[in-house]
Every structure is written in structure tokens, then in C-alpha cells.
Amino acid sequence: MTESEFLKEYSEYKRSFEEYADRVFGRVDAADRLVSAMKYSLFAGGKRVRPVLMLKTAEIFGIAERDILPFALALECIHTSSLIHDDLPALDNDTLRRGVATNHVVYGEAVAILAGDALMNFAYEHALASCDGINKVRALKILADMTGSGGMLGGQVLDMQYESSDGNEEVLLDIYEKKTSKLLAAAFIIPETIAGKSDDALYDFSLKFGRLFQFVDDLADACSSADKMGKTVGKDEAENKLTAVKIYGVDGVKREISRLLANCENFLKSFDKSGFLQCFMKWITGVYEN
Numbered sequence: 061m062t063e064s065e066f067l068k069e070y071s072e073y074k075r076s077f078e079e080y081a082d083r084v085f086g087r088v089d090a091a092d093r094l095v096s097a098m099k100y101s102l103f104a105g106g107k108r109v110r111p112v113l114m115l116k117t118a119e120i121f122g123i124a125e126r127d128i129l130p131f132a133l134a135l136e137c138i139h140t141s142s143l144i145h146d147d148l149p150a151l152d153n154d155t156l157r158r159g160v161a162t163n164h165v166v167y168g169e170a171v172a173i174l175a176g177d178a179l180m181n182f183a184y185e186h187a188l189a190s191c192d193g194i195n196k197v198r199a200l201k202i203l204a205d206m207t208g209s210g211g212m213l214g215g216q217v218l219d220m221q222y223e224s225s226d227g228n229e230e231v232l233l234d235i236y237e238k239k240t241s242k243l244l245a246a247a248f249i250i251p252e253t254i255a256g257k258s259d260d261a262l263y264d265f266s267l268k269f270g271r272l273f274q275f276v277d278d279l280a281d282a283c284s285s286a287d288k289m290g291k292t293v294g295k296d297e298a299e300n301k302l303t304a305v306k307i308y309g310v311d312g313v314k315r316e317i318s319r320l321l322a323n324c325e326n327f328l329k330s331f332d333k334s335g336f337l338q339c340f341m342k343w344i345t346g347v348y349e350n
């Protein structure tokens with residue numbers, strides 16, 4: 061598959077997702093300040109990496125789009141909620157996200173906190189309403205597990221604990237698995253679960269993919285620009301954060317990224333209809349290159 065074929069297919073999945081999200085949120089009253097704040101961040105121009113991966117994986121497992129879209133929207137709402145909260149003054153105190161002012165800059169801190177909460181609540185409400193069988197209930201439990209204290213939220217707290225303190229590679233990998241990889245893994249594991257399947261190798265791959273994704277983000281924070289990234293960069297080093305760049309150095313992270321990429325590509329070779337996912341790995345690692 062060529063890069064332009066890949067990008068065309070990516071934009072088709074993204075369009076399906078955007079149309080669905082527009083339909084769902086179009087029904088919600090935007091005159092309400094809380095809903096307006098939720099929509100501001102949800103429609104601020106994210107890449108929709110998680111929904112696209114979920115739609116593609118669903119297709120590979122033979123799941124109809126109507127069965128996966130509610131989960132794809134739930135996952136993107138949880139991700140957006142985490143970005144709103146991560147940008148708050150009490151956390152990263154950032155003013156730029158997805159190329160626009162952060163939620164609390166526009167709506168104030170109190171509404172931004174509640175908009176993050178409301179997106180999280182909406183995610184479960186929406187996915188639950190679509191549950192018409194035990195496999196979808198199982199998928200919903202996975203979404204909750206990947207998000208909660210053993211996943212993204214717990215990882216964020218660990219991340220804060222190790223701010224400005226000495227950590228090592230083992231600690232870093234544990235934080236990244238929880239903070240970043242588990243939510244990304246949901247994009248692969250939820251369609252698999254809805255299809256009534258379970259495979260440890262796919263879960264291992266999805267965690268490695270999450271690590272690769274976070275390493276690329278760390279490298280971008282060290283080497284890219286705010287214009288290109290649509291968010292503040294250079295903060296990790298300024299705040300002495302525990303990152304892959306701190307542990308491996310810039311060249312070391314590049315080597316780790318190549319190693320993880322080869323590892324992921326190797327797994328995908330054994331995975332049916334994986335051309336799009338192979339290209340995805342290349343795209344995500346090249347997208348932030350200088």
C-alpha cells in the first residue's frame with residue numbers, strides 16, 4: 061500500500077467517525093455552557109488516531125461499523141477528557157492544544173474540569189446504550205479498565221509522582237504502559253472482544269504500539285515546534301520530567317523507536333489484512349519528523 065493510498069483510507073475512516081460524532085453531538089443542546097465546552101475540545105481538530113485504529117481493527121474482525129462507532133466515540137471522548145484535564149493549571153498548565161487555546165483558557169478552570177468529567181461520563185453512557193450482547197458489555201469493562209486506576213488515570217498519577225525525581229527505565233515503561241498504551245490498546249482489544257475473540261499476542265502488540273506512540277511524542281517535545289505540533293513543546297526538559305529522552309537521550313530514543321517499529325511490523329506480518337496498520341506505524345513515526 062502506498063502512502064497516498066494509506067492517507068486516503070485514513071481520511072475515509074476519519075470521515076465516518078466525524079459524521080457519526082457530528083450526528084450524536086448535533087442532537088445535544090450547544091446553548092448549554094457545559095456542552096459547548098465539551099464540543100469545543102472534542103471538535104478542536106484531533107487526528108482521531110484511536111477511532112481510526114478501532115474502525116480498521118473492527119473491519120479486520122468482521123464487525124459492522126454501526127456496532128463499533130459508539131465505542132470509537134466513547135474512546136475519543138475519554139481521550140479528549142484526559143487532554144482537557146492534563147492541560148489544567150493543576151496539571152501541565154498549558155494554553156495551547158490541537159492548535160487552539162486550551163479548554164480552561166476559553167471556558168475557565170471550573171467549567172473545563174466539569175467538561176472533562178462530562179465527556180468521561182458521556183463516553184460510558186453512550187457505549188452502554190449500544191450494548192446489545194455480552195461481548196459489548198465485556199468491551200465496556202475493558203474500556204473502564206484501560207481508563208481507570210490501573211490504566212490511564214493511575215499512570216497519570218505515577219507520572220506526577222516521578223516529576224523532577226529520579227526514575228529509571230522500568231519506572232518509565234510502567235508509567236507509559238498505564239498512561240498512554242492502555243487507552244490505545246483499547247482501540248485494538250475492544251473490536252477483538254466484540255468479535256468474541258481474545259489473543260495475548262494482539263494485546264502485547266498494542267502495548268508496544270502505545271510505547272512507540274509515546275516515545276514519538278517525547279521526541280517531538282524535545283525536537284519539534286509548537287507550530288507543527290499544535291501544543292506547547294520543550295516543557296519536558298524544562299520541568300525535568302521523566303521521559304524517554306531523559307532515559308535514552310535523543311539518539312537512544314530514535315533507536316528505540318526503530319526497534320519498536322520493527323517489532324510491531326513483525327507482529328503485523330502474522331496478522332491478517334494488516335497493510336493499513338503497517339502503514340499506520342510508519343506514518344505515526346514519521347509524522348513528527350523534523
Ligand code: GRG
Nearest residue numbers: 106107108109142143145146158216239240277
Ligand atoms: C487523565 C489528566 C489525565 C492524563 C492522562 C493522556 C494523558 C495522561 C495526558 C495527556 C498528554 C499526553 C502526553 C498524553 C500521552 C498520549 C499522547 C501522546 C496523546 C496525544 O494524543 P494524539 O496525538 O492527540 O492522538 P490528538 O490531539 O491528535 O488527539
